[in-house]
Amino acid sequence: MVQLVKAVIFDLDGVITDTAEHHYLAWKAIGDELGLPFTREFNEKLKGVSRMESLRLLLSLSKEPLSFTDEELDNLATRKNEIYKQLILEIKPEDVLPGIPELLVELKQNGIKTAIASASKNAFTVIDNLQMNDQFDVIVDAATIVNSKPDPEVFLRAAELLEVDPIDCVGVEDAVAGVEAIKSAHMVAIAIGPAEAFPHADLVLSSTKSLDLQQVIHAQKLKA
Numbered sequence: 001m002v003q004l005v006k007a008v009i010f011d012l013d014g015v016i017t018d019t020a021e022h023h024y025l026a027w028k029a030i031g032d033e034l035g036l037p038f039t040r041e042f043n044e045k046l047k048g049v050s051r052m053e054s055l056r057l058l059l060s061l062s063k064e065p066l067s068f069t070d071e072e073l074d075n076l077a078t079r080k081n082e083i084y085k086q087l088i089l090e091i092k093p094e095d096v097l098p099g100i101p102e103l104l105v106e107l108k109q110n111g112i113k114t115a116i117a118s119a120s121k122n123a124f125t126v127i128d129n130l131q132m133n134d135q136f137d138v139i140v141d142a143a144t145i146v147n148s149k150p151d152p153e154v155f156l157r158a159a160e161l162l163e164v165d166p167i168d169c170v171g172v173e174d175a176v177a178g179v180e181a182i183k184s185a186h187m188v189a190i191a192i193g194p195a196e197a198f199p200h201a202d203l204v205l206s207s208t209k210s211l212d213l214q215q216v217i218h219a220q221k222l223k224a
């Protein structure tokens, strides 16, 4: 039996706006400082992954074993965050990705709830700068999440706060770790990006431009 879609739960970075690029530039600055060969290709692994786990991945690029104290690791992560915070000051309402404003209107008109399930502790600042505070029913506070993506916790928390059964939710992600999180939450997964990168998604779209209510319903039928 085909379920009705009751909620759409969005990732933020890379789905609502292109902050994935700002994260890349901030980690690139730290990588350059440490002489690490950090590339855009390697950066794909950091998408959706927490700040400390991203740092661990970045440091794994070193040919020689690196030994940092916990305090030094915290300092590196804090400095990356300071650079990132500077970069996101520039975010404006026009930086919302194409198709998203129209989709939010369609979802509201059809009584479908919406939430943000981001791993980012800067999510509220980004949403403020986009002036989208009133456009989602729920914004999960990443600071309250214990287990980061690919763990389903942030998506399950969003469903709980929306008071919707996870199987009636569709999640939208641009990261492999995020799609894993959605699938582990037993939700329908729509990935944004190249099809070959997301073998476990129910539907893959190359851009948010083609993400509309029809595609959301189509994704759910593909899973059912």
Ligand code: B16
Pocket (backbone or CB within 6 Å): 011, 012, 013, 014, 020, 023, 046, 047, 048, 049, 050, 051, 054, 081, 117, 118, 119, 120, 121, 122, 123, 175
């Ligand atoms: P912060 P998302 C994730 O956000 C980013 O994709 C990932 O690159 C970042 O490391 C993570 O948030 C933590 O962000 O350092 O700002 O707390 O894609 O889940 O919206």
Ligand code: MG
Pocket (backbone or CB within 6 Å): 011, 012, 013, 014, 015, 047, 048, 173, 174, 175, 178
């Ligand atoms: Mg993302």
